[in-house]
Amino acid sequence: MPSSTSSATSLRIVIAQLNFKVGDVAANVDKIIAAAERARDELKADLVLYPELALTGYPPEDLLLRPGLQRRVDESLQRLLQVRDIGLVVGYPESTPKGLYNSAALIAEGAIQAVYRKQCLPNYSVFDEKRYFIAGDQAVVVAFRGMRLALAICEDVWASGATLEAAAQGAQLMLTLNASPFHADKWREREAVLRARVAEAAMPVVYCNLVGGQDELVFDGQSFVMSAQGEVVQRGEAYVEALYPLDVVVGNQPVVQPSVVHEPLPLEASIYQALVLGTRDYIHKNGFGGAVIGLSGGVDSALVLAIAADAIGAERVEVVRMPSRYTADMSLEDAELEAEALGVDCGTIAIEPAFNTFLDMLSDEFAGTKADTTEENIQARCRGIILMAISNKKRKIVLTTGNKSEMAVGYCTLYGDMAGGYAPIKDVPKTLVYRLCEYRNRIAPVIPQRVLDRPPSAELAPDQKDEDSLPPYPVLDAILEMYIEQDMCAEDIIAAGYQADDVNRAVHLVNLNEYKRRQAPPGVRISRRAFGRDRRYPITSGYK
Numbered sequence: 001m002p003s004s005t006s007s008a009t010s011l012r013i014v015i016a017q018l019n020f021k022v023g024d025v026a027a028n029v030d031k032i033i034a035a036a037e038r039a040r041d042e043l044k045a046d047l048v049l050y051p052e053l054a055l056t057g058y059p060p061e062d063l064l065l066r067p068g069l070q071r072r073v074d075e076s077l078q079r080l081l082q083v084r085d086i087g088l089v090v091g092y093p094e095s096t097p098k099g100l101y102n103s104a105a106l107i108a109e110g111a112i113q114a115v116y117r118k119q120c121l122p123n124y125s126v127f128d129e130k131r132y133f134i135a136g137d138q139a140v141v142v143a144f145r146g147m148r149l150a151l152a153i154c155e156d157v158w159a160s161g162a163t164l165e166a167a168a169q170g171a172q173l174m175l176t177l178n179a180s181p182f183h184a185d186k187w188r189e190r191e192a193v194l195r196a197r198v199a200e201a202a203m204p205v206v207y208c209n210l211v212g213g214q215d216e217l218v219f220d221g222q223s224f225v226m227s228a229q230g231e232v233v234q235r236g237e238a239y240v241e242a243l244y245p246l247d248v249v250v251g252n253q254p255v256v257q258p259s260v261v262h263e264p265l266p267l268e269a270s271i272y273q274a275l276v277l278g279t280r281d282y283i284h285k286n287g288f289g290g291a292v293i294g295l296s297g298g299v300d301s302a303l304v305l306a307i308a309a310d311a312i313g314a315e316r317v318e319v320v321r322m323p324s325r326y327t328a329d330m331s332l333e334d335a336e337l338e339a340e341a342l343g344v345d346c347g348t349i350a351i352e353p354a355f356n357t358f359l360d361m362l363s364d365e366f367a368g369t370k371a372d373t374t375e376e377n378i379q380a381r382c383r384g385i386i387l388m389a390i391s392n393k394k395r396k397i398v399l400t401t402g403n404k405s406e407m408a409v410g411y412c413t414l415y416g417d418m419a420g421g422y423a424p425i426k427d428v429p430k431t432l433v434y435r436l437c438e439y440r441n442r443i444a445p446v447i448p449q450r451v452l453d454r455p456p457s458a459e460l461a462p463d464q465k466d467e468d469s470l471p472p473y474p475v476l477d478a479i480l481e482m483y484i485e486q487d488m489c490a491e492d493i494i495a496a497g498y499q500a501d502d503v504n505r506a507v508h509l510v511n512l513n514e515y516k517r518r519q520a521p522p523g524v525r526i527s528r529r530a531f532g533r534d535r536r537y538p539i540t541s542g543y544k
């Protein structure tokens with residue numbers, strides 16, 4: 001491999017923890033070049049390390065099947081060759097006669113000095129890279145300004161092979177490009193895995209991770225540097241774009257110099273910030289002017305309102321109270337208090353006229369039947385029509401307010417409270433909703449305590465409470481976690497100490513309502529097993 005003739009005794013690497021937009025190759029390369037110029041001119045760097053597939057954003061999914069995308073990638077690589085006096089390690093899809101690779105190029109001195117092709121292609125959970133890419137089969141070690149650098153891409157460092165092969169070829173420092181999505185405590189897993197790789201290969205690792213929201217996924221950043229002794233000597237902040245300089249003393253055993261180690265956020269803070277970032281990027285990257293929310297006075301819509309206001313600013317959020325004959329006065333009062341606390345415009349549109357009109361229209365069809373959930377669903381659908389009308393007229397996205405517990409058991413109405421464009425708390429169990437509200441109130445009290453204390457209710461029937469139809473949420477959420485996230489069967493959950501009636505009912509409802517979840521809007525993934533990209537079950541199934 002070509003090498004620099006520099007006799008420098010230290011190497012300065014900048015970790016470019018950046019937020020890219022999938023498919024917007026021109027804007028992405030502009031951001032890459034701007035970061036390189038700043039790293040060179042202000043931070044006096046020798047090399048910049050970018051995240052995985054920085055040119056296209058991650059994951060580009062079936063955009064990779066379009067020849068036009070690859071033409072833009074090739075044109076952008078030519079632009080990067082014009083960057084002088086600094087090296088770039090950039091991730092991109094590489095088209096070859098054999099097929100498409102997930103690759104990383106080291107660009108310096110106006111040329112591509114080395115290309116590494118990802119060897120381990122993840123094909124589980126939210127990943128399906130084998131649909132698009134073929135696997136590389138060789139380590140790449142390149143000499144650069146007095147050091148032998150190994151390149152790796154994300155999944156490569158979750159197994160031993162690529163790291164050990166690079167070490168065997170004389171690598172002194174590993175640079176790894178990553179698009180590692182967030183779930184709760186994911187940072188611990190990453191650092192534990194890298195500690196194992198460092199122990200095997202006896203060399204330091206620089207880990208650059210993507211930041212930003214992409215549909216359901218959130219990338220939390222938290223890039224880090226680990227010494228050859230397995231110590232984290234630098235860690236970036238979560239959920240922010242930043243350039244982090246790292247100095248490496250060049251020698252037979254290079255030493256990474258300690259720098260700022262940002263402490264990871266506590267669990268509730270980390271999840272809340274993931275929800276904010278995912279919501280913000282979905283709204284901004286899709287060009288919406290603002291958001292509209294149906295504010296019920298309950299805990300779920302209160303949390304979604306706080307997330308939205310923190311994500312895009314209160315001035316761009318609108319809430320609507322939509323009372324019916326079953327809406328309690330305290331719900332209207334609490335909704336108004338929530339809007340006032342956050343400085344959000346709050347309107348009121350009663351659904352009673354629409355509800356009565358629908359009942360009148362359907363009176364012949366419903367003759368001789370008793371009122372049931374049908375009438376409850378009509379109320380929810382009246383609200384859905386109102387919110388979608390506001391969305392269409394004002395170009396604001398409707399944020400739905402359903403949580404994971406409700407989505408799991410179908411305690412939600414198709415074309416009613418499920419109507420909307422994005423579902424910020426779709427992967428948040430009800431019990432965690434309360435914890436996140438308490439966290440947000442510690443920053444500033446924006447959710448009335450009464451909302452947190454009163455029993456949750458859909459308020460679609462007289463004196464209705466959620467626990468009239470469902471097990472208590474602490475019980476339900478524990479059962480759902482075992483069934484959905486741990487894939488435990490009903491018998492094993494019962495053996496773990498849960499009532500058979502509660503378990504069987506919950507499992508039956510989860511299976512029954514797959515058709516609803518298929519029609520739900522996307523929402524932020526915070527768990528290991530979110531509905532949608534993670535958990536893909538057939539709607540029509542005889543499995544019991």
